[in-house]
Structure formats: structure tokens, C-alpha cells
Amino acid sequence: MRDLIILGTGFAQATRCYNTCFAIRGGGGVFLVDAGGGNEILRRLEAAQISLGDIKAMFVTHAHIDHILGVMWIIRMVNAAMKSGKIEGELPIYCHNEVRDALQYMCDNLLANGSFGFAGGRIKLIEVKDGDSFSALGMDFTAFDIFSTKKKQFGFAGDVDGERLVCLGDEPLEPRCRRYAQGADILMCESFCLTRDEGKYKPHSKSHGTVLEAARTAQDLGVGRLLIYHTEDSDIAHRKENYTAEAQQAFSGRIYVPDDMDVLQLGRR
């Protein structure tokens, strides 16, 4: 049994919740996906009782600051802990070439002291190409290009203890990615806002969508469980209730609109 720990649920400019990122805990460690926009990731990990040494692998979807700057804090802290002998082993970070280049540049130029060297190579930036497979903590995933028109971005799909989990990154499903998401047991999908707030937020102009659109997509794909995140943050107190109600109009499976730090159980039971 593994836990899906939702560390953040907000869009880039959210201030009432953290930027979207999550962790899968189990199988002897933690697989961390994105890290939000800064140092807050360290507090989130502490709150979830995840130590830096627990993180055995990472995946970074794209190089927008609300996803990648927190990764710099993980690298900085893990690098120091590895060098001082507090963390054993390696930390592979799976990402596409643009993320790898951005992380490499920031590590070379933004971190203090020239001796930074990915803990002697133990922190590994591992490039994945569209359709490449990778494994983490006994889970096998396939990375795929979501065909963002804003910035190159990858999602991933794979098997988590008999359940097919698909992460679409922070944009709606692009038709060319359908084969990865079809029949997913759990689909992690962005929704910027409710349909009634479309005029206010104009999600489509930002390559985002509404809750109803995500629900229709999930229904069409025959998804078992739909998880909605990467939202606007104007009414977090009622978000779960309002977004769930809208998603129910089009999707008959289980719907999760997590708050930050909510935990879901993964895997066939």
C-alpha cells in the first residue's frame, strides 16, 4: 500500500495554498514529483514527515518557476546532507532536456561555493525523452510529452501496485496523449476554475481548463478516480465542495479535490 501525499494544489500565483506538487510514499521511500516554487517545499516535507533522505527519486514536469524552484532547495539540502554523510545512496531526478539544462544552470550559477558537484555525482539529472520508461521504488513509469504550447512539459503514466496512475502535468489532456490516459485507474488532472468563473479567469488563454472539462475528459477516458489540482485559490474553503459538485455533472467515478497535505491511498486492495 502506498500513499499519495498532495503537498500543494495551487496554480503558479497561488498564495492561499502551495504550488502543485506531490509525493508517493511506499516501497522503501518517497518519489517526489515537482516541488513547487520555493523553500516552502521543505516545510511541507517536514509536515508530511518526509525526511530528505526518504526521497529516493524525483520527476520534474517542466521548468516553470512554480514547479522547479522548489527542486533547487531539495538539491541544495540533499547535496549538503550527502556530503556530510547524513544521506546515503543516490538521488535520480528524471526530467526532459530543458528541465535538466535549467537545473544544471541554476546549480552551477545560483548555489553558493564552487564546490557544488551534485554530491560527487550522487544527485543525478537523468534525461528522459518522450515515451521513455523509468522506474522508481518498484514502480514502472513511462514519461510522455504533453505537447504544451507554452513550455516543453512531460507527464507520466505507470503502474502503482496494480493501479494505473496517470499524471497529465498542469495542462488539459492533449489528444495525442490519449493512449496514455485511456482507462486510467487514477487520473491527476489540472482544472483552473469552475465553469461559472471562466469569464473571470480565462483558463483557456493560459492553456488550462475548467472542472467540467476535466470531468468530461475523465468520463470519456473511462477513468476510475479523478484527482483535480493546479487550481485558482480564491475560495479554498469551498473548493472541495464546489469543484466536486461540478465534476459530478459529467463524471461518474470517484472525484478527489484535495486540499494541500491531503493523503490518498494507492494500489489495488
Ligand SMILES: [Zn+2]
Ligand atoms: Zn504550474
